[in-house]
Amino acid sequence: MQSKAATILGFSLILGLAALGFLVQQMAVKFKEYERVVNVKGLAEQEVAADTVIWPIQFTVADNQLGSLFETLEQQSGLITAFLQQGGVEASAISRAAPNVIDKKAQQYGEGDRAEFRYIASQTLTVYSKDVAKIRGLISAIGQLGRQGIVFNQDPYQNRVEYSFTALNELKPQMIEEATKQAREVALKFAQDSQSQLGKIKTASQGQFSISDRDANTPHIKKVRVVTTVEYYLSD
Template identity: 55%
Template sequence: MQQSSAFVLGLFLLLSAGALGMGLGSSVVKYKQLERTVSVKGLAETEVEADVVIWPIQFTRAGDDLAKLYQELERDTKLVKSFLESEGFSTEELTVSAPVVFDRLSNQYGQNEGGYRYILNQTLSLYSTQVAKARGAMVRIGELGKQGVTFKSDMYENRVEYLFTQLNAVKPAMLKEATLSARASAQTFADDSQSKLGKIKAASQGQFSISDRDKNTPHIKTVRVVSTVVYYLND
């Protein structure tokens, strides 16, 4: 009798647990079916001025007397430095690299097909937060050509770089703008579906990107961010 009672009790508990599990499972399915959401993206863009400029200034000398070329290049370096200091830049903002010497007789063919034997290139780099001053100096530095300085124009090696380093200062306002943009899109979707826009279920911040506004104004940057927000929709 005791064994029979225990068996009946165990069977009853097993059936009860199964029924409860089925009931809970059905409730979860119904809840999932009732949960409606909309995922939208919000865009924020702003234009900013670069706050750092990196300006590599390269000048060159050519000839057959190497010692004389070094002297001439040293003179050119002093002229360029003096010019930049007169434009309001400090010596701490200037970096002079070692001269690069090219010997045309030591090339892979071992021949000099006419022209000077040696070519010396010197690079002086300006790293400064005085962007506007640097842009003005770029216009006037050509005047040194009247004093014998020969600048080397290489758009790849001597490309001026402009940087924007104050991203943290514009992040809060841009994230707010992106969220408002996303909410406006979600509200439109809710109105079209005759629903009410609910609370935020989830949100993710996209990466900030900084790019030149265009190729003619690289000192003006476009900062961009896209945020993804998921909202509940209520009937």
């Protein structure tokens, strides 16, 4: 009886171990299926018009007398301000920086007594506006003040007009949806080509939004861009 019981127990253990091995094997196969993934990226781009402009207007005056130098600065600053206000720019949108005055005779390595004018002064008026179209029109027309003796500094680096786009939050949901949809289309194509089925999302990450000029000649047109990265499971 004891021998028979031992035989039955041993046979049962063998069957149990075989069943356990089969289950472990099936789980391993299933686990490996879940490890098959495809990593894709989706891109969304959109062109938008800038909604804010910062326009620095710098002009220069030269004279041999400080008194008349500052009088000319004040006069020309008034002419520029009047031009802007006549063009529809409110006074609150115009700020004036302190003038920068250079004394040629006070410079150790300057032209000294050979300079035609002892004093050279520059002043900058800055316009901050949300009406980009209006300011662009004024930028094109301000050159006519040169007929009244105003000398503008046209340095493209120090006096560069800056355009920006501030309504990014309004575009984010739509662009993220577009980028994610594009990523899924790429993943579906990959799955079809590899004779697989596209499963659920394993991981997803959103890249940073970037805003840049469309090109060097149209800085008032901005290109908004975002890239999303999505990882999908694949199955047979």
